[in-house]
Amino acid sequence: MTSSLPSLAIPGQRLGSVTTFTAGPGTHVHHSHVYASIAGPVFVDPAQPKSQAKSTISISRTARVKTTPSATAASKSKPKYNTLPGVDSVVLARVTRVQKRQATVSILVVLDESASSKALNPLQSASDNDNIESILSSAANPENHSSSDELRFQALIRKEDVRAVEKDRVVMDEMFRVGDIVRGTVISLGDQSFYYLTTARNDLGVVMARSEAGNMMFPVSWKEMRDPVTGAAEQRKVARPF
Amino acid sequence: MPLDTSTTYPLTKLRLDGRRWNELRLIHAQISTNPASSGSSYLAMGNTTILCSVHGPAEGRRGDATGGAAGSSGAVVEVDVNIAGFAGIDRKRRAGGSDKQSGRVASTLRSAFQSHLHTYLYPHSTISVHVSVLSADGSLLAAAVNACTLALVDAGIPMPGLLCGCTAGMSGSASTPRDPLNDYLDPLLDVSLPEEQELPFLTVATTTSVPTGADEDEDDMKVAMLTMDSKVHHTYIETMLAVGVDGCKQIREILDGVIKGSSQR
Amino acid sequence: MTDRRRINGPPGGTRPPIFASSLESTSDIVAERPQRQRQPNELRKIFLKTGLIPSASGSSYLEFEPSTSLSAARSKPKSVIPPSSSLKLACTVHGPKPLPRSATFSPNLVLTTHVKYAPFAGRRRKGHVRDASERDLGVHLETALRGAIVAERWPKSGLDITITILEAEDDRWWGDAPDSHDAAWGMMNVLAGCITAASAAISDARIDCLDLVAGGVAAVVADETAGRETTSQLMLDTDPADHRSILSACVVAYMPARDEITELWLKGDNSKSSVGTDNRGLGHEALIDGAVDAARGAHSVLAEAVRESAQRFAGLPSGDFT
């Protein structure tokens, strides 16, 4: 079955019948056949032997070569059709504005669900072509705001979505500062201009921040980070460090 | 035959198109010409042809600068004038969709009607007027005022009275003081395009606070708009103005007839 | 806005004077006209490569093979004026990116196309502001691509496709008077090139498409080699400079896998010609079919270029696919 499939497909190439395959990411169905819709290597997720589900055929958007997708990742992750932030995707975002009721962030990277449980993999689908490390290192100093913010998707973290407990006591200024790098998950595609993010989980929140003195800070508790040079502590909604 | 009024008029006492000094051109008007708008009109003064449509009063566009604070006390009048490429004698290609002339006409109309209409009845709303000039043959602004009035009446927007415009010129350059003994210059009513180009003229629009009637009093007549771009000795102004105001009165009766005629149908 | 402060040269190229004494005979001018060396159903070779512009999420470069007379003139120039031109264009795709703030919510990918001739692309200089023909091309291209893209997979985002035409096709042989055949036939070739190149660039940007959409041109030309008799003939991938008279032409954007046309632009009066069939009314069908055949040819190049870039991207050694 797999042998009849090409290792590499181009858009419009017929991959198989819908009677044997389910169309996964990177493919579409036309006249009862699965066709490729992007160019790239073809992957087949074999069906669970006991279930009646068909094998899912998909085309990888990433340049990873020949990593057999783990069964856990395949089973839990919903099919993802694009590199855009979708509901439940984990993103890294930079805070651009902090208001009383909400913080505005711009999304830097969309992480794959399968990878987010492991470590940050720099080769994951990035929302732009820049290297992830360069984005993050340049991110924390506010002077470095380039016009490329215009090209990034904007998102909002509303006050009630910052943390799961004591939602009414949240003071936005004590949670985020402009320039922080935040890990969050998308709860809604939102309106015409903003996605909505939440950080109401232990592993979500500020992951990188600079102090007022401009030094990278390290987390000391779930709500505090400290400057290693001056020793001053600042308040943040800190993501659980790994 | 020399084709200008200043040389032929003193001899014949007839203007180029055969009119006497106090004659209007033929006015033909119609209202409710366009069912897609709140109010519309078609007006032809001689060869000057204008279509006008009114939309509103409607909610102003959000994010519009005029829709905010200015509109809180009353409706905002927006006027958009479009002079068609084929309106003049030579076909004109306009850059960017509007030119100086249409812009000036639009702003004059806007200020005239903004103060004329009972805008206080419609706070936070916009009355947008679209004027299309299909054929321009003089007295453009006056004809536009009349067309707008008709369209606004058709749209049912309250106003104290009909706003009627007319032009008046002098049959010569009128650059020297007027000599009461040897007064050879006649004022001319409702100037056409060739007259407009060679002679001084002014555009006046008047209104009455009371609707027209037989017992109309001169005192009720108000000048709502007056523009003049040409040079004329000040002694002539009074004559021109008097003729223009008289022309407005004639036009008011015509427009009145148009409105009443259409409502009977 | 024209430069009023100095006296500029004429905007179009001027023809150098040809002195009667230097001409052997008046037929010399006729001899200069490039002749089509290809078979009626033979296409020009296409060079297509993707991923050349690193700052864009997808890009491609397309070039048509110069005609024999042009390559001859390049190697051994007889005149400063090249006899014909061949299409060269670059396409960049930016996005998917957020829509501008003023835009309304869109559940689909919003496509924007810009086609711009470089000022030096044609024989007549183009301004920096897009003119009517460039906007017209942009709309055609948008129609062609929108049908091929699976737009609902990219909500709330926009895709900008920018095409710069570096060398345009001529609308006619340069020596002909502008009235000989004045319709913008070269524009149709340009559009076909734009469609093919944009399709490659979109695929390079990994935007979901139903199929690679390829552009093809066919035309009915009045044959002049057959003496005084005016026989018309269907030609694929016509170079307008080769032909004295093009009666009608057609460009399609075609998806071979689905046998569907996303864009069709046909113009010209082919009622006088009897192409393919005896029924004169069916001339247009032969024309559309011819354009589809040309598009199939372009598709094979397109597929190869996309496959090549996918291999490079996936790190597979070339040739390692079934």
Next chain:
Amino acid sequence: MAAQRQASSASQTPHLSPAELSYLYTSLSLPGTPIRPDGRSPTQFRPLAAETDILPGTNGSARVGFADGTQAIVGVKAEVERTALGIQALSTAEQQDYAAAGNDDRGGGNNGGSKQGSVSGSGQGSWVQMAIEIPGFRDDDALPVFLAEMMREPLVESVSGGGEGGMVGGLKGRLVINRRWHWRLYIDVLLLSQPLSYPLPLLSLTTHLALLATKLPKLKSKGEEDPFFDDDWNAAEYLYPRVKSTKHSSIPGSISVHKVRPPVTLLVVSVAENIIFDPSREEIAVADAVLAISVTYDTDFDRLKLLSIRTIDPPSRLTQPGVPNSENVATLGSTTAAEESVIVNPSTGEEEVPGVWRPRRGGVKRATIAKMIKMVLEKGGVGEEVLDGLEGVEVG
């Protein structure tokens, strides 16, 4: 306003819900007998009111109004202009043979041209200029530009045969005064209100009527003289010449008919297997494919001929998809998956749930295009019907 400009070719997409779209599509795609929202038959046009020669200051003008209140006014103005000469015209007498010989293969138009001797060759397409003004659009926005090009293209392309009452070299040939002078035709199209549907049919019909009514002053000069014209407007000649009616007795009351007529551009959409003419805004919103087909009357063969085709981006590609109940969170569990069996749409090959709207994607089959063209061109088809209807409009 900004969003409107963005939807360049598709005109405005009406804000219809997926349910409405699906309902429209289903009723329009009923095999054989589509049900249109306004009850028209598939080939029926909307009623319209037309008048010509409304503007004294133009060479020809027309006004057409649809019942929904959208109106268009077209004014045609002609100006005399000096002709820029090409190599051939500049060259010496011996090359003239060559020029004439070369022109011969351009069909009947130029044969007539060389017969007349002094009149050289054919005109240029650039002598016809077209500008479209639509409220709410700048005149260099994509929609007006695209529409103007779409309507200008068949106009300059329509080369028709000579003969009695014919037009030598088509419209372009008609504009030639002599070797050094020609007419330049400005066609200004004015849409008086924001279009409620794709304005092409309205604009095309109005332009057609305005051109029929267009007159050019009678030429008094001869040959290569600088042209001068008869002052008498009554002596002016129609741009599209008329002949006394002989064959076309079908039109009652008309004494003179046009042998050559300007082209008309028809808007045709396909919904599933059905072909629908003159679509309203709602109909165009669910169309699978939209074509603009320009035709004119072919005097030589007494039938219609095709001049140009353009595809127009169907707005259905930009619509919002519906959510089938099986995927809808709000109704989850109330319907089983079996109730909503996915079927394959026979015309598009896409899988869809009946009653759930999916935006169209993909292109159009060649067979569908051929069917659309055939319906326009065939004898007694829609194209003839429209041209005959326009002929019935009292002109001049």
